[in-house]
Amino acid sequence: MPAPIDLHSHSNISDGVLAPNALVAHAAERGVKVLGLTDHDDIGGLAAARDAAVQHGITLINGVEISVTWKRRTLHIVGLKIDDQNADLKQALGAVRQGREARAMEMAQGLAKAGIEGAYEGAKQIAGNAIMTRSHFAEWLVTQGHAKDVRAVFKKYLVKGKPGFVDFEWMSLEQAVGLIVGAGGLAVVAHPGRYDLGMINMHLLMHEFRSHGGSAIEVVTGSHTPPQFQQFAKIAHRFDLKASQGSDYHGVGRSYMEMGYLPDLPAGCVPVWHDWPEVQHLS
Ligand code: AMP
Ligand code: MN
Ligand code: MN
Ligand code: MN
Numbered sequence: 008m009p010a011p012i013d014l015h016s017h018s019n020i021s022d023g024v025l026a027p028n029a030l031v032a033h034a035a036e037r038g039v040k041v042l043g044l045t046d047h048d049d050i051g052g053l054a055a056a057r058d059a060a061v062q063h064g065i066t067l068i069n070g071v072e073i074s075v076t077w078k079r080r081t082l083h084i085v086g087l088k089i090d091d092q093n094a095d096l097k098q099a100l101g102a103v104r105q106g107r108e109a110r111a112m113e114m115a116q117g118l119a120k121a122g123i124e125g126a127y128e129g130a131k132q133i134a135g136n137a138i139m140t141r142s143h144f145a146e147w148l149v150t151q152g153h154a155k156d157v158r159a160v161f162k163k164y165l166v167k168g169k170p171g172f173v174d175f176e177w178m179s180l181e182q183a184v185g186l187i188v189g190a191g192g193l194a195v196v197a198h199p200g201r202y203d204l205g206m207i208n209m210h211l212l213m214h215e216f217r218s219h220g221g222s223a224i225e226v227v228t229g230s231h232t233p234p235q236f237q238q239f240a241k242i243a244h245r246f247d248l249k250a251s252q253g254s255d256y257h258g259v260g261r262s263y264m265e266m267g268y269l270p271d272l273p274a275g276c277v278p279v280w281h282d283w284p285e286v287q288h289l290s
Contacts, residue, residue, distance in 0.1 A: 015253020
């Protein structure tokens with residue numbers, strides 16, 4: 008039986024579909040016993056998720072997925088076991104969310120130049136109280152008939168060189184890792200296989216990440232292929248990093264995969280949870 012542990016998921020606090028309590032209920036239903044809620048640049052869903060986890064008899068791991076700019080690319084750094092009352096973390100994430108608002112307005116201006124009016128208002132309506140992400144723009148653009156699905160809409164409008172893309176400067180790698188570690192957490196490079204880094208930059212990233220105090224990389228995630236599980240297991244070993252796993256679930260229509268289907272980490276990986284008291288009863 009694969010470990011019923013999923014350390015990467017999104018609620019509607021960021022760009023997931025389900026509210027934190029519904030997400031936890033869904034995870035429990037899918038057999039997940041230890042769930043990390045890792046919303047983009049926001050920890051506002053953790054309190055409700057924690058309460059729901061108690062109700063459903065599963066363990067919630069406090070998480071966040073911080074957007075980072077490194078060598079002019081966007082990377083995601085997951086923080087696990089963070090203290091969600093940490094003032095520095097709360098303040099820094101608040102600043103990122105303000106930046107997201109400004110970015111969303113700029114994205115809408117870009118789309119307007121391409122003849123698509125009203126994107127800010129449209130995306131805002133879909134986002135509701137959530138932070139503004141490209142996922143919300145994508146969904147709105149699809150409802151307006153600008154592409155057949157979210158995948159196509161990203162390609163056409165929301166990636167580098169396209170009208171809705173804004174080259175936004177996120178946090179530095181050092182700052183993100185520092186905030187996570189400062190809040191008592193473990194920093195994890197999210198889905199390293201998605202960054203299209205060459206081998207030299209990938210190794211440089213791992214080296215820098217570790218020197219800033221990073222602990223682990225995601226080896227098994229919804230956006231890695233099985234050969235990538237092996238590839239990143241080797242990289243984890245080489246850089247003395249632990250291995251994490253998570254579905255990156257966003258909800259029906261927005262996710263890379265369903266919860267509860269994660270294959271085991273490749274043999275030889277040291278799981279990021281190897282010394283966590285809350286998982287001892289699972290093995
Ligand atoms: P943002 O942080 O606002 O740039 O939004 C990034 C989010 O958009 C990611 O976390 C994914 O959920 C989603 N996303 C990025 N690229 C794609 C894609 N090609 N297809 C579908 N969703 C994507
Ligand atoms: Mn997302
Ligand atoms: Mn991500
Ligand atoms: Mn994610």
